[in-house]
Amino acid sequence: MPRYALIAEPDRHRAAGLLSLVQQEGLEGVVARDGAEAQETVRLRGAPALLVTDLALPRVDGFALLAWLRGRSDAGGTAVMVVTAFDELRVRAWQLKDSLGIHALLSRRAGPEAMRDGVRRALAGQLAGHGQLELNAEDEKRRLTRIEEMQLVDPGLPDAGLQELVTEVAQAFGVPVALLTLVLGDRQWFKAHVGLPSTLARDRGTPRDWAFCHHVVQGREAMVVPDATRHPVFRANPLVREGIIGSYAGAPLITSTGEVLGSLCVIDTRPLMLGPEDLAALRELAGRVAENLEHTSLVTRPRPAAPRPQGAPEPVLNEAAALALVREAVSALEVPVLVVAPGRKPFAANAALAELLGLPEDRLAGMPFDSLCQHVANLTADPGGTLRQLDLAAEGSRGLHLTLSLERPRPRVVRWVARPFLVPGGSAQLLSLVDLGIGADLKAQRERLLRQDALTGLDSRRVGEERLAREIARCRRDGVPVSLLLVVLADLATLNRTRGFDAGDAALRELSRRAEGLCPPPGFVVRWTGDTFLIALPGADAVGAEAMRQALMDAPGPPACVAIAVTVRGEEDPHGTLDRAHAALARAKPERKPASEQG
Structure with missing residues (x-):
């Protein structure tokens, strides 16, 4: 060899x-x-x-x-x-x-x-x-300045939309804890969290020295620690010793300008067996969350005032002049924004808001605020309840965050954010409607990322294990056999090396298509590992499984494959069946010479 x-x-x-x-x-x-x-x-x-x-x-x-x-x-x-x-x-x-x-x-x-x-x-x-730290003080200074500019650390209650997000992430990854963290100068701060012990939830943070997320920020990459209790770096961590963290996976929140704000992470008290596909899904979600945080910050934080020449008189603005400046700024934004003057007087809006709400821009410009709220409420499934919530948006002195599910002009989930600001004459409101992409669409995408292999479109290993356990249990109840095949693409490493990864990907897709074509319902095919597929055959005995194995092996044209078939024995545990299949595949692989050795 x-x-x-x-x-x-x-x-x-x-x-x-x-x-x-x-x-x-x-x-x-x-x-x-x-x-x-x-x-x-x-x-x-x-x-x-x-x-x-x-x-x-x-x-x-x-x-x-x-x-x-x-x-x-x-x-x-x-x-x-x-x-x-x-x-x-x-x-x-x-x-x-x-x-x-x-x-x-x-x-x-x-x-x-x-x-x-x-x-x-x-x-x-x-x-x-070498084993020396590569600290970059300037990068860290820029990163902390960016967090401060975006006004992300809010001492109030965690944002309801972000709380919903981390809850869904924990459920999707099957873990008790999920966090959206910001890594500050000397501590990590939980902007949203689910599943934390009461003391950590109350403090909303830990010292930075304890933070696994600190490493994600420093490395600018996703990090997974499958078993923290045995890890030479993390096993002495106070959170590990106290049994709060047994395993960890986190992905960085990276802004469009390259600063790492913190991480989106999942935590379990037991070893965490996430695969590369799971980590890729977490990275994808973190990227979407970072984009959303940046988007929200863009429309809610005040712009710095231009420096005034020394000796120049302090400008005096009346209410109309102040709002005129705001209207000018709003019209230039590409995100949906409106301004409500003190006393719910006529507001300023922009083209992006008109497009989101399905209104002509000229009609929106003259619409009273109460009429706008009624129009938005009518786009939802519960106009009366939504209208009562929106009535608060122009009254609260501390602002309001609402998550709205719009059904028209097309289904989407938006965040209604109201932020008060002072102008001559009282308190005005800056409101934005941010299309989250987090909700039904993101939930479906998250499920797809976790449960479907992106390359072949087949079920992921996580889904395959669940389906296989169910089918074995069903077949036992019905008194029928169940078999499975493990199929490995031959010489994938050689193909990647000689013809490139695109050729390897094409071969994997072709083999998955061939396997699906030969697999009769209720059988199914799973992308098991990088070069290996599992084919489950409920109702098939050893003879039927062997026939399918032979058909795969004898199929004309590339790609070549190696396949083995096993049948579940009596009350055998599914993991025992899989262990026998892997052992049989290990024995079968050496029997086939690489293409370069065949004459």
Whole structure:
């Protein structure tokens, strides 16, 4: 078997760059998207000549992967290069470099030449890299200034819409705790939270030294800690020792100008077995939330006044002049905004609001505020209840946040935000209607991200495990057999290396299409791991399953595959059936020579 390099990296684009580096050194490259997949690769192929790994891997973290590898008798000659974005994880890895057998230890921010030098030094058994923190005081100053400018830290009650969001995130990921955090100078602050112990919920934060989210902000990347109780960096954390955090996954809230505000994170008291797809879904949600926070801040925070020349008289504005300035600013905004003058006098609005509410702009310009509220209420399913809520929007002295579900002119969820400001003559209101994209649309998208494989459109492994357990239980009740197939795309690593990742993706899509075409209802196909599909066959016995396996193997044309079939035995636990299937697949893979060896 040729010498190979194993690259444990969830991000496919970074994996492609590392793959190119190891190929330049004459090694075959194999990519694993998480720590468990990397372990499976080593079990099937033996220890690699080189392991390139991150430390924050899904399912099995990099520290655990390295400790496991060093426990194998065939891994004594394996060179290891660690590449990670998280400084404090890298510092700890440097302290453990001898016991973990690390030869090169690089920051994610290292350039191509440093990466290439790290690979070569690791293969030569020489030490490369360092375990020092890479602090950037200017970046941190800009980040904190951005949080202050956006006025995100509000001592009032958490925003109801954000509370709803984190609740839905916790439910979608099947965890007890979800947080939307801002990382400040010396503490983390919970802008929204669900599932926290009462003391943390009351304080709405912790010291920054305790914050897992601090690492997400520092590294500017999503981070997962599958088991914090065993992690060499986090097991001494007070929140871990107290049993509040057993596992963690968080994604950064990055603004359009590049500052990291904090994170959207999920927490469990038990080990968290999120896969790469789950982490990608969390990143997607965090990006949407950051965009929404920035959008809301844009229309609610006051603009700084222009500097006044020394000695110039203080300008005096009457109510009309003050509102005229506001109207001018509102008309230039691309987000739906209106201004209500003191006493609910005629307001100023912009074209974006007219479009959102389905009104001609000239009609909106002359509409009394009460008529506008009635029009908005009529767009909802409960006009009377909505109107009573909107009546408060121009009366409250502290502002109001409402989440409204509009049914017309098209279904959408919007946030009605009212912020008072003083003008000569009293208190005016600046109101904005922000199209959240969080609600029915985002909830459906979130479910799709978590439950559907983006590449093939098949069910994800999480959904497959749920469906398989249900089908096995049903078949037992009905007294009928149930079988399953594991199908692996042959030579995916070679295909990615020689023809590129697009060709590999096309082969995976073709194999999934072929499997679905051969799978009769009520059977179903699942994207199980990176190159492997599971086919569940309720009602099929061993003979029927073998026939389908043979049909897949004998199908003409590319892509080639390796498949095995197993039948559930009596009252066997589904995990036991899957273990037998994986063992059979491991035995079947070596029996098929790579395409390069076939004559």
